[in-house]
Structures are given as C-alpha cells and as structure tokens.
Amino acid sequence: MGSFPQTGKLRELRRRLRSGELDQAAYWENIKKAIEENIRLQEELGLDVLVHGEPERSDMVEFFAERLQGFFITQKGFVLSYGSRVWRPPILFAPPRRQEPLVLRETLYAQSLTAKPVKAILTGPITLAAWSYLPEGVSFPEAVMALAEALRQEVRDLAARGIRFVQVDEPALLEKMPLRREEQPSYLKLAQEAFHRVVGDLEPKVQVHQHLCYSDYAALRPFLEAMDPDVVSVEGARQDPAFLQSLKDLPLEIGPGVFDVHTPEEATVEEMLTRLQGYLNFFSPASLWVNPDCGLKTRKPQEAISNLRNMVEAAKRLRQALGGKSPGGGHAHRT
Numbered sequence: 362m363g364s365f366p367q368t369g370k371l372r373e374l375r376r377r378l379r380s381g382e383l384d385q386a387a388y389w390e391n392i393k394k395a396i397e398e399n400i401r402l403q404e405e406l407g408l409d410v411l412v413h414g415e416p417e418r419s420d421m422v423e424f425f426a427e428r429l430q431g432f433f434i435t436q437k438g439f440v441l442s443y444g445s446r447v448w449r450p451p452i453l454f455a456p457p458r459r460q461e462p463l464v465l466r467e468t469l470y471a472q473s474l475t476a477k478p479v480k481a482i483l484t485g486p487i488t489l490a491a492w493s494y495l496p497e498g499v500s501f502p503e504a505v506m507a508l509a510e511a512l513r514q515e516v517r518d519l520a521a522r523g524i525r526f527v528q529v530d531e532p533a534l535l536e537k538m539p540l541r542r543e544e545q546p547s548y549l550k551l552a553q554e555a556f557h558r559v560v561g562d563l564e565p566k567v568q569v570h571q572h573l574c575y576s577d578y579a580a581l582r583p584f585l586e587a588m589d590p591d592v593v594s595v596e597g598a599r600q601d602p603a604f605l606q607s608l609k610d611l612p613l614e615i616g617p618g619v620f621d622v623h624t625p626e627e628a629t630v631e632e633m634l635t636r637l638q639g640y641l642n643f644f645s646p647a648s649l650w651v652n653p654d655c656g657l658k659t660r661k662p663q664e665a666i667s668n669l670r671n672m673v674e675a676a677k678r679l680r681q682a683l684g685g686k687s688p689g690g691g692h693a694h695r696t
Contacts, residue, residue: 362572362594363482363528364656365399365414366665375419392417393470400474402666407673410526411479413471421484421530422492426451429511430458432493452494453504459511465518472524480526480570481519483512486555491533501537502551509558516559520567528570529559534584535576553587568592574655579607592616596654602639609643618654619675620668625660627667633675646683651676
C-alpha cells in the first residue's frame, strides 16, 4: 500500500535527528539507503508497481504537518489510536501552505532506482484535517480545501517529473460523515470537491489511486462515484469477499486486500488465491489489483516479506489459471 516496516533503526534515526546528533544531510543519506533496500526487495519479490516504503514518515498525518506551513507539532501530545498504538495530532494554527516538497524527493529518488513504476503516496485532505486539531473559528471544510490546494501543488509537481501513479489515502472519510441525514449531501460534495482539487489537474496518463480502510462500503459507494478515482484499494482480508457486492459495477479498478496487516500470522498462497477467486465473483480480472489490506508499517520485516512473497505467488497462479500474462503496458493484473 505504501509503508514498509518501521524498524527500531528508523525510529532511532529520527530520534538522533531531533536531538541534533544527526544533521539533515546525514539523515537523508540513511533514508536513501532504506529506500533503496525497499526498492530492491520489491524487485526481488516480483511486484509490478513499487513504493518507496515511507522510511522517513513517523506518522501519515504528522509527517505532512511537519512539511506544511501553519502546523505546530507536539513532542508528547500522544492520543490513543487502537490497542497500544498512538499518534500525535498536529495543531493547525494558521492557513496551511506548501512550503517545501512533501513526497517529491523520496518518490523521485525511488523512481531513479528502478525501471518499474513507483507510486507516490499522499495522505488526503479529509484525513489531514480530521486527525489534526483545528483552531477556533476555522471550519472543517475551510481546513480541508486549504489542505487540498497544498496537496494539488505537490501532485502537479509529481506528474511534471514523470510520476504516473499517485495515491491519495483517506482512511478518515466516513469518520467525519455527519450523523444528521440532511447534512450528509454537503459533506459528500466537500469530499468530491477536495479530491478533485488535489488530482483534477492530472492528465489521463497519470493513474489516480485512492486507499480506504475498513468501513461500511455501502455507505462509501456514493463517495467513490462522486470522487471517481481510477483505482480504489480497500481492506477486506478479515471479511467474506461478498462485501464487494456493495461496490459491484463501479467504473473503476479495485484492490481488495488479500492479507491482514494487523496480525503477525503468515497467510498462505492458497488462502490468498481462494480470496482472489472470491473477489472475481464481483469484479473482472482486468479490474482486479492484488495488494495487502493496508500499509506494513506495524509488521516486522520478515512478516511483511513472507506475506508479500506469498501474495506475488498467488497472483502468478491466478494469472496462469486465467490464461493471462504478467502485466506489460496496461494497468490490469497489477500486484
């Protein structure tokens, strides 16, 4: 999806940077090494569309807040997420502005290491606003649209530099849905306008992905119809493939997860293949992507590697069973 395991070594690098033991140049050299390791691993495993692995990101919201003007970052303002997982919500105190590239440097460096396409991953404006503290007097829609404009500038630069796959993550999309039915249409319009502000300038040669976490997918369908991404990836490994019934016939490609990223257990090739065959009851082979449920940040390296290896093997077996080949110039059957 985007993130590879956040090892103790990476956390120590960030600690040393913040304490002043490591300067920005030395830190970047270490991040480059981590990105190269992630790219080489994905090539070895046989994935088709690669990611840089996000070794530089402490958190999917805090990282962007650190690079956007207008945010204050706390050191100990932890909030419980789930289980023992915590995050530090940033505080928006002024209009957010893109003061420096957000993911451009890391994505371009990763792309320079491989002939395979590298997908840029950004946290979307709904989630950035939802998981931050907003100042008094600033409405949620105002914050969302300002953040969307900052992301639009980043996406435009990514496309101008040759990146052809861009993913916008919106795990908080339904979290902010108003409970009052009469208020829901305006929220749907906000989500549509924000998403189109981010990616609406892109040419058709850039494929737009959206990632959504576990949710009420029937409730999400109107959002997908309005936002109209090329590809949506969703978490699905912990439920019956029939959940896709609520998304059937959408004019997009889809990547329902084939293994659960919230457990250390290894999913077998057979388990993943069975799940993929179940997904084909609702989407055609040409529309189906093969991917994990979500990012691999919380997994240990070997847990991630074993599941990714099995995932690639399951995709290969399914292609063979369907009489297909590994992807070439098109987008079908990506892993």
